Amino acid sequence: MKDGRQTQHKAWLQALLSLLVPGLGQAVGGAISRGFYIFLTEAVLSGLAVFAAAQRPRYPDYGLSFHAYLQLLGASAALVIFLLALYWLARRVSLRSEFAKTAAGPTFAALSALIAVLVAPRMVDTVLAPEEQKKLFALTALFTAMVVAAIWAWNIYDAAQVRGKAHAPSLTPFYLLLIVGIITLGARIVQINPDKAIREYKDTGVILSRIVWPWKVAFDYKASQLVAEAKVQAPCPPGATPPPVNQPQEGKPWVVVTPTCGELSKRDTKGKLTFGTQLTIRGGGFQPGKKVHILWENPIGNAFTPRGVGPTEIVVGPDGTFSTQLYIPDVTIPSMAQGAQIHTLRVVQRGTAKFTGKLSKAMKLALEKMLESIMMGLMATAAGILLSVPLSFLAARNLMHNIHTTTEGFVGGVLGLVGGAYAGKRLADVLTPLVGGLEKAPVLTFTIYVVLVLGLAIGAYRLLSRALAQAGERLHPTLSLSIGILGMALIGGGVGYALGIGYAHGILGITRGAEAAQAMAHSSGMFGAALGAALAAFWAGRLGANGKIPIGQFIYAAVRLLLNIGRSIEPLIWAIMGVIWVGPGAFAGFIALTIHSVAALGKLYSEAIESIDPGPIEALQATGATRLQTIVYAVVPQVLPPFTAFTLYRWDINVRMSTIIGLVGGGGIGFLLIQWIHQFQYEQAGLAVWLITITVATLDFISANIREKMV
Amino acid sequence: MLVVEHLTKVYEDGTIALKDVNFTVEDGEFLVIIGLSGSGKSTLLRCINRLIQPTEGRILWNGVDITQANDAEMRRIRREIGMIFQHFNLVERSSVLTNVLTGRLGYLPSWWSLVNFFPQSEKRRAMQALERVGIADKAHNRADALSGGQKQRVGIARALMQDPKIILADEPVASLDPVLAHSILGYLEKLNQEHDITVLCSLHYLDLVQRYATKVIGLRDGRVVYEGTRENIRNITDEEFKHIYGQEAQRLSVGG
Ligand SMILES: Nc1ncnc2c1ncn2[C@@H]1O[C@H](COP(=O)(O)OP(=O)(O)OP(=O)(O)O)[C@@H](O)[C@H]1O
Ligand SMILES: [Mg+2]
Numbered sequence: 001m002k003d004g005r006q007t008q009h010k011a012w013l014q015a016l017l018s019l020l021v022p023g024l025g026q027a028v029g030g031a032i033s034r035g036f037y038i039f040l041t042e043a044v045l046s047g048l049a050v051f052a053a054a055q056r057p058r059y060p061d062y063g064l065s066f067h068a069y070l071q072l073l074g075a076s077a078a079l080v081i082f083l084l085a086l087y088w089l090a091r092r093v094s095l096r097s098e099f100a101k102t103a104a105g106p107t108f109a110a111l112s113a114l115i116a117v118l119v120a121p122r123m124v125d126t127v128l129a130p131e132e133q134k135k136l137f138a139l140t141a142l143f144t145a146m147v148v149a150a151i152w153a154w155n156i157y158d159a160a161q162v163r164g165k166a167h168a169p170s171l172t173p174f175y176l177l178l179i180v181g182i183i184t185l186g187a188r189i190v191q192i193n194p195d196k197a198i199r200e201y202k203d204t205g206v207i208l209s210r211i212v213w214p215w216k217v218a219f220d221y222k223a224s225q226l227v228a229e230a231k232v233q234a235p236c237p238p239g240a241t242p243p244p245v246n247q248p249q250e251g252k253p254w255v256v257v258t259p260t261c262g263e264l265s266k267r268d269t270k271g272k273l274t275f276g277t278q279l280t281i282r283g284g285g286f287q288p289g290k291k292v293h294i295l296w297e298n299p300i301g302n303a304f305t306p307r308g309v310g311p312t313e314i315v316v317g318p319d320g321t322f323s324t325q326l327y328i329p330d331v332t333i334p335s336m337a338q339g340a341q342i343h344t345l346r347v348v349q350r351g352t353a354k355f356t357g358k359l360s361k362a363m364k365l366a367l368e369k370m371l372e373s374i375m376m377g378l379m380a381t382a383a384g385i386l387l388s389v390p391l392s393f394l395a396a397r398n399l400m401h402n403i404h405t406t407t408e409g410f411v412g413g414v415l416g417l418v419g420g421a422y423a424g425k426r427l428a429d430v431l432t433p434l435v436g437g438l439e440k441a442p443v444l445t446f447t448i449y450v451v452l453v454l455g456l457a458i459g460a461y462r463l464l465s466r467a468l469a470q471a472g473e474r475l476h477p478t479l480s481l482s483i484g485i486l487g488m489a490l491i492g493g494g495v496g497y498a499l500g501i502g503y504a505h506g507i508l509g510i511t512r513g514a515e516a517a518q519a520m521a522h523s524s525g526m527f528g529a530a531l532g533a534a535l536a537a538f539w540a541g542r543l544g545a546n547g548k549i550p551i552g553q554f555i556y557a558a559v560r561l562l563l564n565i566g567r568s569i570e571p572l573i574w575a576i577m578g579v580i581w582v583g584p585g586a587f588a589g590f591i592a593l594t595i596h597s598v599a600a601l602g603k604l605y606s607e608a609i610e611s612i613d614p615g616p617i618e619a620l621q622a623t624g625a626t627r628l629q630t631i632v633y634a635v636v637p638q639v640l641p642p643f644t645a646f647t648l649y650r651w652d653i654n655v656r657m658s659t660i661i662g663l664v665g666g667g668g669i670g671f672l673l674i675q676w677i678h679q680f681q682y683e684q685a686g687l688a689v690w691l692i693t694i695t696v697a698t699l700d701f702i703s704a705n706i707r708e709k710m711v
Numbered sequence: 712m713l714v715v716e717h718l719t720k721v722y723e724d725g726t727i728a729l730k731d732v733n734f735t736v737e738d739g740e741f742l743v744i745i746g747l748s749g750s751g752k753s754t755l756l757r758c759i760n761r762l763i764q765p766t767e768g769r770i771l772w773n774g775v776d777i778t779q780a781n782d783a784e785m786r787r788i789r790r791e792i793g794m795i796f797q798h799f800n801l802v803e804r805s806s807v808l809t810n811v812l813t814g815r816l817g818y819l820p821s822w823w824s825l826v827n828f829f830p831q832s833e834k835r836r837a838m839q840a841l842e843r844v845g846i847a848d849k850a851h852n853r854a855d856a857l858s859g860g861q862k863q864r865v866g867i868a869r870a871l872m873q874d875p876k877i878i879l880a881d882e883p884v885a886s887l888d889p890v891l892a893h894s895i896l897g898y899l900e901k902l903n904q905e906h907d908i909t910v911l912c913s914l915h916y917l918d919l920v921q922r923y924a925t926k927v928i929g930l931r932d933g934r935v936v937y938e939g940t941r942e943n944i945r946n947i948t949d950e951e952f953k954h955i956y957g958q959e960a961q962r963l964s965v966g967g
Contacts, residue, residue: 615800619866622760623873624789624817632824633813637804 420493
């Protein structure tokens with residue numbers, strides 16, 4: 001009895017606490033994380049809403065003042081409490097009837113919705129001054145406020161029920177309210193406005209229709225046309241010799257204009273037209289029943305349709321002739337032209353456009369760029385696979401976590417990277433003048449470099465290992481190990497550097513010329529040095545494999561970090577960087593997609609590796625298999641199916657991305673698309689859109705098919 | 712001869728799985744390790760071929776200390792030690808033949824694996840190993856298409872590829888039915904008797920232990936609490952039994 005009273009007491013206290021600070025009552029009642037999340041939710045929702053309200057100066061149409069917001073909040077809370085009270089009453093009244101009890105919930109929900117719809121707008125009227133109302137994205141703000149209030153109310157009820165972590169009521173109402181809140185706020189922030197979308201459809205309709213059905217411009221059309229011309233002189237000074245009058249001809253379109261000499265119409269500054277000489281025009285030999293167009297060509301060869309001086313489109317009679325009258329139009333004659341000028345009156349009858357079966361220039365260009373896009377996606381996927389597979393092994397925890405090295409191994413590796421490169425540079429400095437004659441004999445240079453350097457390296461390696469083996473008994477093991485590791489790293493770095501230079505001087509010398517080779521020698525050398533020294537450091541590290549330094553975990557963490565960075569930056573942003581780096585074009589797009597693919601695939605691959613069955617790995621290690629053999633025979637077969645699936649999926653994404661990466665200068669069809677849009681060539685843009693759609697859909701289909709067969 | 716001296720294993724989380732374990736295995740013995748779940752049987756077997764790095768102690772294999780071997784030496788030692796597992800540890804998606812061939816990797820150059828190359832002689836050897844365990848007809852099936860008993864036979868064939876001088880078997884029959892259990896242990900016994908391969912095997916059921924072991928070691932909480940010959944284990948007293956398995960333990964049999 002006493003116990004019961006105490007719980008009663010506690011429930012009231014918790015409810016009160018939660019009334020003051022949402023979540024506090026739950027926390028006091030023992031459900032600390034529950035209380036924390038409730039508080040967090042209320043804080044974030046209110047914060048977001050207040051933030052939205054604070055945007056008023058920027059979006060005067062949508063914002064709402066904090067004060068008004070608080071008022072709305074209060075009103076909403078009142079409404080929610082009213083509804084809850086209603087619900088409680090309904091439950092009370094219907095307690096005796098089972099049916100009424102079950103019906104109470106849905107009825108209540110429907111009723112609440114109805115009340116919210118009917119009352120909410122009134123509430124806005126009551127709470128807000130008219131000028132404030134204008135600034136209100138009314139229902140959104142209201143709903144958000146209501147959600148905050150509703151969660152608050154629920155939280156009070158919830159707090160009264162909480163007895164420790166284990167004994168707490170269902171969270172479903174909370175989640176429902178939260179979803180409503182997020183959707184409302186989201187709609188507000190994105191400024192979803194269906195009304196606007198409908199209102200402004202009409203303007204876009206014309207352009208949209210050009211984009212949606214662009215096939216006119218996909219092909220070349222040849223319009224056969226019948227043309228006849230007559231010369232007219234204007235102005236007509238006395239004593240001029242006007243052009244001769246044409247004569248009707250057989251089997252050919254003709255036009256006869258009289259007189260062939262006359263005055264131009266004139267337009268004064270107010271735009272009023274004073275007619276000049278009227279011409280009588282007769283023509284024949286045209287297709288009956290169809291229109292002819294009259295064009296006027298001024299002395300410097302610009303043709304136009306004369307306006308306001310008579311009919312310019314005449315239907316040809318059944319015998320193929322027509323006649324009409326036309327004033328000589330007003331023509332602005334270039335100031336250099338003096339005196340009488342010869343104009344041309346042209347009669348044109350366009351036949352139906354004939355399909356030539358040839359693709360238009362725009363279509364050819366679009367197809368070419370589409371191919372470029374697809375290739376870009378393909379190459380990026382291929383490069384992505386090549387680079388991400390080794391990375392993914394380094395980023396797989398289960399393979400890396402038990403790789404250790406000794407201090408000497410670690411230090412030797414690092415020193416080897418730096419010292420090896422330096423040693424290699426010295427070697428290259430000595431070798432280059434010795435070999436010489438780069439301009440004359442690049443192939444020879446390269447060969448000598450390779451043979452000499454590899455020879456030296458093998459010699460050094462032999463010498464070192466023999467010396468160490470002999471000194472082994474006398475030297476301290478740590479010292480001998482240190483020397484061995486450092487020596488290996490130095491050999492690796494040196495060889496790498498020298499070979500890099502050799503590559504630049506040789507291969508690049510052939511393909512790009514001596515000058516370019518010289519310029520690139522150093523960077524190639526450094527790259528080679530890094531590779532060589534890394535390799536040597538790796539082997540050296542193996543010597544110290546029983547050490548304590550968890551080098552594998554370092555590498556794992558570093559690679560993971562790199563992959564995460566690569567993935568968090570969107571391909572479009574990588575493309576912008578790529579454009580800065582190598583200039584606009586498909587190569588920049590390729591770089592962007594490759595970087596993103598490597599990061600994304602690396603992560604997916606490494607997760608596939610992490611989830612494999614460790615049993616076979618253990619079994620193979622037990623047979624004495626090396627790490628490489630273990631990977632080939634125990635890891636690869638297990639990860640092949642997921643790798644294939646991920647790769648297909650990535651290929652899909654890459655081709656999709658490659659079609660729009662051109663928007664930021666990354667080459668491919670996107671580049672063309674954005675250009676055409678900027679030039680208002682909507683049909684052409686439509687072609688690009690269609691091609692992209694077709695490609696992506698086809699690809700979707702293909703990859704879905706392959707995936708189905710794979711699994 | 713395998714000599715284990717003062718072997719201690721402390722896992723990174725502080726669990727002491729083995730504490731000062733000492734014993735000797737003569738060539739040609741069928742030594743069975745018994746003990747409750749968690750007593751350290753798997754840890755002990757994995758320390759011997761250093762799938763687990765021991766914390767302290769020495770393991771001498773024909774006079775060479777396994778715990779101090781470098782990578783190259785370890786490879787040479789491991790290929791003389793075959794291992795079979797409770798859950799077979801086959802590569803399920805690979806063919807039976809490939810699974811058996813991987814037993815030979817310790818003898819083959821590392822880079823051959825890059826081109827997935829096994830010489831014909833090794834393939835013949837693998838077929839012979841499969842014939843010895845009686846499933847040569849399944850050579851080209853995928854491993855996941857086999858039954859449990861067949862999988863364990865593949866596991867044995869894989870170990871045979873190593874030309875092992877000793878076989879470690881970690882509860883090799885725990886996921887098999889009694890009839891299969893006898894058949895698998897029968898193979899091991901045959902290898903032990905006819906080919907002079909030493910066997911180190913952990914088992915759960917006392918009647919199996921009594922039937923196959925030539926020597927028995929009992930582990931409890933990482934310590935050796937029992938050592939006995941075939942005669943000793945066949946006449947094990949209740950007191951000894953409870954000393955190994957705890958006071959509440961009941962003798963169980965697998966029948967067969
Ligand atoms: N990787 C690990 N990390 C930490 N503790 C471990 C690890 N592996 C095993 N242990 C612990 O070491 C002890 C011995 O485990 P082990 O697997 O060797 O026992 P077992 O006798 O083989 O048991 P079972 O019969 O169940 O296979 C157990 O207490 C176990 O929890
Ligand atoms: Mg075990």
